[in-house]
Amino acid sequence: MKAVLAGFALALAAPALAAPAxxxxxxxxxLLESSDGWTFGKAGAPLLTxxxxxxxxxxxxxxxxxGPRIDALVKAxxxxxxxxxxxxxxxxxxxxxLTRCIAPARRLGFIEELMAQQAAIRAALxxxxxxxxxxxxxxxAELRGPIDQAKVIxxxxxxxxxxxxxxxxxxxxDACLANPVHHAWVSNADMxxxxxxxTGTPTFVWKGARLPAGTPDDLLALxxx
Numbered sequence: 053m054k055a056v057l058a059g060f061a062l063a064l065a066a067p068a069l070a071a072p073a074x075x076x077x078x079x080x081x082x083l084l085e086s087s088d089g090w091t092f093g094k095a096g097a098p099l100l101t102x103x104x105x106x107x108x109x110x111x112x113x114x115x116x117x118x119g120p121r122i123d124a125l126v127k128a129x130x131x132x133x134x135x136x137x138x139x140x141x142x143x144x145x146x147x148x149x150l151t152r153c154i155a156p157a158r159r160l161g162f163i164e165e166l167m168a169q170q171a172a173i174r175a176a177l178x179x180x181x182x183x184x185x186x187x188x189x190x191x192x193a194e195l196r197g198p199i200d201q202a203k204v205i206x207x208x209x210x211x212x213x214x215x216x217x218x219x220x221x222x223x224x225x226d227a228c229l230a231n232p233v234h235h236a237w238v239s240n241a242d243m244x245x246x247x248x249x250x251t252g253t254p255t256f257v258w259k260g261a262r263l264p265a266g267t268p269d270d271l272l273a274l275x276x277x
Contacts, residue, residue: 099134107173150162
């Protein structure tokens with residue numbers, strides 16, 4: 053009995069184990085959609101805006117070099133990031149429409165993945181253009197208008213399976229691409245960029261001031277450390 057009591061006393065005297073720390077919040081899921089584009093991150097953090105084309109190789113270079121840092125800063129709540137679509141390449145409309153149909157918490161990740169898959173998307177569309185049947189289908193869709201064109205491009209480029217990895221089924225992607233409301237939003241965002249004087253991509257705005265043309269390293273040097 054004495055041994056039992058002694059053990060009980062030791063148990064009482066032992067320090068309680070600290071509760072595991074709560075995980076830090078992921079601010080990438082904080083999404084604000086406006087008529088111009090999407091803004092991700094914690095309210096009040098410094099704002100970096102990028103006008104970008106999903107098919108622009110130069111944008112892809114910036115995404116590869118600066119994207120991981122931007123993603124980490126947005127996640128930590130020390131940066132807000134606004135993505136504003138600018139239509140240049142045939143795949144841009146389909147990519148922007150599909151992005152609008154991704155759940156808010158995963159939308160920034162989908163944008164990043166689209167940029168990472170630029171070369172694969174471009175190669176798939178080049179291969180489709182070399183196939184007479186596929187080229188004919190795209191030509192006919194283009195004649196029917198931008199909605200049908202986007203649907204065909206999304207199918208030929210591999211964007212639909214990519215969207216499935218982010219929670220959008222093929223049926224949902226097809227419905228998304230056929231929805232004129234999404235297309236109108238993308239067209240309005242593109243027009244807004246042009247009315248703001250944007251003529252090429254990427255165009256960056258940092259804390260309200262448009263940045264001169266530079267390099268990814270120049271952009272990284274401006275961001276919070």
